[in-house]
Amino acid sequence: MTIVVGYVPKPEGRAALRAAVEEADLRGEQLHVLNTSRGDAYVDPSYASPEDLAEVRGLLEETGLTFELEQHVGGQNGADEVVATATRLGASLIVIGIRRRSPTGKLVFGSDAQRILLEAECPVLSVKAPSAG
Amino acid sequence: MGDFGALLDGFATALQPMYLLYALIGVTLGTAVGVLPGIGPAMTLALLLPLTYSLEPTAAFIMFAGIYYGGMYGGSTTSILLNAPGESSSIITALEGNRMAKAGRGSAALATAAIGSFVAGTIATVALTLVAPTIARLAVQLGPADYVALLVLAFLTVAAVLGSSPPRGIASLGIGLFLGLVGTDTLTGQQRFTLGLPALADGIDVVVVAVGVFAVGEALHVASRMRRGPIPLVPAGKGWMTKDDWRRSWKPWLRGTAIGFPIGTLPAGGAEVGTFLSYSAERKLSKHREEFGKGAIEGVAGPEAANNASAAGVLVPLLTLGLPTSATAAILISAFQSYGIQPGPLLFQDESALIWALIASLYIGNVLLLVLNLPLVGIWVKLLQIPRPYLYAGILTFAALGSYSVGASTEDLVLLFLLGLLGWAMRNFGFPIAPAVVGLILGPIAEEQLRRALAISQGDPTVLVTSPFAAVVYAALVVFLFLGWWLRRRQARTEAELAAVVATPAESERSSS
Numbered sequence: 001m002t003i004v005v006g007y008v009p010k011p012e013g014r015a016a017l018r019a020a021v022e023e024a025d026l027r028g029e030q031l032h033v034l035n036t037s038r039g040d041a042y043v044d045p046s047y048a049s050p051e052d053l054a055e056v057r058g059l060l061e062e063t064g065l066t067f068e069l070e071q072h073v074g075g076q077n078g079a080d081e082v083v084a085t086a087t088r089l090g091a092s093l094i095v096i097g098i099r100r101r102s103p104t105g106k107l108v109f110g111s112d113a114q115r116i117l118l119e120a121e122c123p124v125l126s127v128k129a130p131s132a133g
Numbered sequence: 134m135g136d137f138g139a140l141l142d143g144f145a146t147a148l149q150p151m152y153l154l155y156a157l158i159g160v161t162l163g164t165a166v167g168v169l170p171g172i173g174p175a176m177t178l179a180l181l182l183p184l185t186y187s188l189e190p191t192a193a194f195i196m197f198a199g200i201y202y203g204g205m206y207g208g209s210t211t212s213i214l215l216n217a218p219g220e221s222s223s224i225i226t227a228l229e230g231n232r233m234a235k236a237g238r239g240s241a242a243l244a245t246a247a248i249g250s251f252v253a254g255t256i257a258t259v260a261l262t263l264v265a266p267t268i269a270r271l272a273v274q275l276g277p278a279d280y281v282a283l284l285v286l287a288f289l290t291v292a293a294v295l296g297s298s299p300p301r302g303i304a305s306l307g308i309g310l311f312l313g314l315v316g317t318d319t320l321t322g323q324q325r326f327t328l329g330l331p332a333l334a335d336g337i338d339v340v341v342v343a344v345g346v347f348a349v350g351e352a353l354h355v356a357s358r359m360r361r362g363p364i365p366l367v368p369a370g371k372g373w374m375t376k377d378d379w380r381r382s383w384k385p386w387l388r389g390t391a392i393g394f395p396i397g398t399l400p401a402g403g404a405e406v407g408t409f410l411s412y413s414a415e416r417k418l419s420k421h422r423e424e425f426g427k428g429a430i431e432g433v434a435g436p437e438a439a440n441n442a443s444a445a446g447v448l449v450p451l452l453t454l455g456l457p458t459s460a461t462a463a464i465l466i467s468a469f470q471s472y473g474i475q476p477g478p479l480l481f482q483d484e485s486a487l488i489w490a491l492i493a494s495l496y497i498g499n500v501l502l503l504v505l506n507l508p509l510v511g512i513w514v515k516l517l518q519i520p521r522p523y524l525y526a527g528i529l530t531f532a533a534l535g536s537y538s539v540g541a542s543t544e545d546l547v548l549l550f551l552l553g554l555l556g557w558a559m560r561n562f563g564f565p566i567a568p569a570v571v572g573l574i575l576g577p578i579a580e581e582q583l584r585r586a587l588a589i590s591q592g593d594p595t596v597l598v599t600s601p602f603a604a605v606v607y608a609a610l611v612v613f614l615f616l617g618w619w620l621r622r623r624q625a626r627t628e629a630e631l632a633a634v635v636a637t638p639a640e641s642e643r644s645s646s
Contacts, residue, residue, distance in 0.1 A: 042170060042215065043517040 001092040006082040011129035012097030019127040020095035030066035039073035079115035143489030159196035163203015174204030175460040179343035183535040195494040209246040222405040229432030234367040246437040253390040253438035254499040257445030268453040272478035277586035282603035284579040309572025332544035339467040348532040350556020352525040382434040389438025397446020407443040408436035409624040460567035
C-alpha cells in the first residue's frame with residue numbers, strides 16, 4: 001500500500017511531509033510525494049524548485065523508506081491531482097498540509113484541503129505547520 | 134522664458150488632485166502591465182483608447198503618459214526576479230539583474246533599476262522640455278513635401294529597426310498601410326477595399342485594429358502555447374544598496390541617460406538599441422569587468438537608465454513632428470487624433486496647455502513611480518501568480534467591450550477577432566506587430582500630405598525631393614538605415630559575447646554542483 005503526500009514548498013507542506021514519513025515508517029508502507037502545478041501562471045509558489053526537490057529527495061533517502069517523487073505541470077488543480085493519484089495507486093492514506101484561512105479567503109479562492117477531504121476515497125491526515133515563534 | 138512659464142502652468146494643472154489621481158491610476162496600471170510579460174504599454178493604451186470618447190483630453194493624456202512610463206519601470210522587476218524580460222528593452226536587465234538576484238542581491242538590483250530609471254527619466258524629461266519647443270518652432274516651417282519625407286523616414290526606419298529582420302518589418306508595415314487604406318477616400322469619395330460592405334465604408338477604426346492585433350492576437354498566442362510551467366521566482370532578498378553600489382551606479386545612470394535619450398529621439402531608435410549600447414559601454418569602462426555576466430550592478434544601472442531615457446526621447450519627435458517611433462507612440466498619436474488634435478509642429482502653439490500639462494505630468498509620474506516601485510515590489514510580483522486564463526479572459530472582455538463601444542456595431546466585433554487571428558499569425562511567424570500599427574496610423578496622414586504636396590506642385594513628383602529639407606531627410610534616411618544596420622551588428626556581437634560570457638560561469642556552476 002502507498003501513502004500519498006501533497007507536497008508544497010511551504011511550512012505546511014514540509015509539515016505534511018514529516019508526518020507522512022512518520023506514518024509510512026509506522027505502517028511500513030511506501031511513500032508517494034506529489035507536487036504539481038497547472039502551469040498557467042507565470043509564477044506558482046506551490047511548484048517546487050529543483051533545489052527544493054533535491055532537498056526533499058535527500059530527506060527521504062535518509063529515512064530509508066521506499067518512495068517515489070512525482071512532479072508534473074498541467075492537468076487539473078492540485079487537489080484533483082492528489083485525489084486522482086491516490087485513487088490510481090489505491091492509496092491507504094493521503095497526507096496534506098493545511099493552513100488557517102479567513103472565511104473570505106476561502107470563499108474567494110476555495111480550499112484545496114476541503115476538496116481533498118470531501119472527494120478522497122481513503123482516510124486523509126491533515127497537518128498544520130508548527131506556529132512560528 | 135515663455136516655455137518655463139508654460140511649464141509652471143502645466144504643473145499647476147497636473148498637480149490638481151483630480152489629475153494627480155489620473156496620474157496615479159496611470160502609473161499603477163502601467164507598472165502592472167509592465168510587470169506582466171506579454172502585456173505591454175502598447176496593448177494597454179490600445180485597450181484604453183475608447184476612454185478618449187468620454188474622458189477630457191488632459192486627464193486622458195496624463196493617464197496615458199503614466200502608463201507609458203510605468204511600463205518601463207515594471208519591466209525591470211520581472212526581468213530581475215523572474216529572468217523573463219517583459220519587453221525586448223529589458224533583456225540586458227534580465228541578464229545581469231537576475232544573476233544579482235540569484236546571488237541574494239535582488240533588492241539592490243531592483244533599487245538601482247528604479248532609482249536609475251527615476252534619474253534618467255527626470256533628466257530626459259528636462260531634456261525633452263528644453264529641446265521639444267525649439268524643434269517645434271523649427272518644424273512649423275515644414276511643407277507637405279517635407280512631411281512626406283519625414284513620414285517615409287519613419288516608415289522605413291520603424292520597419293527596419295523594430296523586429297527581427299527588415300523584410301519582415303516591411304511586410305508588417307505593408308499590412309498596416311493596407312488596413313489604413315480601407316474605407317472611403319476623403320478627396321474623391323471612392324470606396325477602397327471595402328468589398329462593397331457598408332460596415333467597411335467608414336474604414337476600420339484604429340481601436341479595432343490595435344486592440345485586435347495587440348490584445349486578441351496576444352491572447353491567442355498565449356493560449357496556443359500556455360503550459361510551459363512556472364518559472365522559479367527569485368526572492369528579492371533583504372538589504373539595500375550599499376555605499377559601494379551607489380558609487381558604482383551613478384555614473385552608469387548618467388551615461389545611460391546620455392546614450393538613451395538621443396537614441397530615443399532618432400527614428401532609427403527603439404528602446405532596446407540604447408540598452409545594448411549602454412551595456413557594452415559599461416562593460417568597456419567598468420573596473421569590475423570580470424563581474425559582467427555574473428551580476429554586475431553597472432549592467433543593470435546603465436541599461437535601465439538608457440531604457441527610460443529613450444522612452445522620454447521618443448516623445449520628442451512625437452510631440453514636435455507627429456512622428457511615432459514605437460508602437461506605443463503610434464497609439465498615442467491616434468489618441469490625439471480621436472480628440473481632433475493633429476500632432477505636429479503646431480501642437481505646442483495650439484494645444485499649449487495640454488502639452489505642458491502632459492510634460493509636467495511626466496515629472497510627477499516619475500516621482501510617483503519611484504515611490505510605487507521601491508517599497509511595493511512584493512505586491513507587483515504577486516500579479517505574476519494570476520493564472521493566465523483569468524488574465525486573458527479579462528483582456529478579451531475588455532477588448533471586445535472597447536471595440537463595441539467604438540461604433541456599437543457587431544461587425545466591429547467580427548473584424549476584431551479576424552484581426553486578432555492576423556495578430557496571432559504575425560506573432561507565430563515572427564512578424565513584428567509595431568510596424569503594422571505605425572503604418573496603420575501614419576498611412577492616412579502620409580497619404581494626405583503626399584496628395585497635398587502633389588496638388589501644390591500640380592502633379593510634378595520632383596517636388597518631393599527638391600525641397601532642401603526633404604533632400605536632407607532622404608540623405609539622413611540612408612545614414613539611419615546604415616546606422617541601424619551597424620547598431621544591429623553591434624547588438625548581435627554584444628549578444629554573442631554575452632552568450633559566451635554567460636555560458637562559461639553556467640558551466641562551471643554545473644560542474645561544481
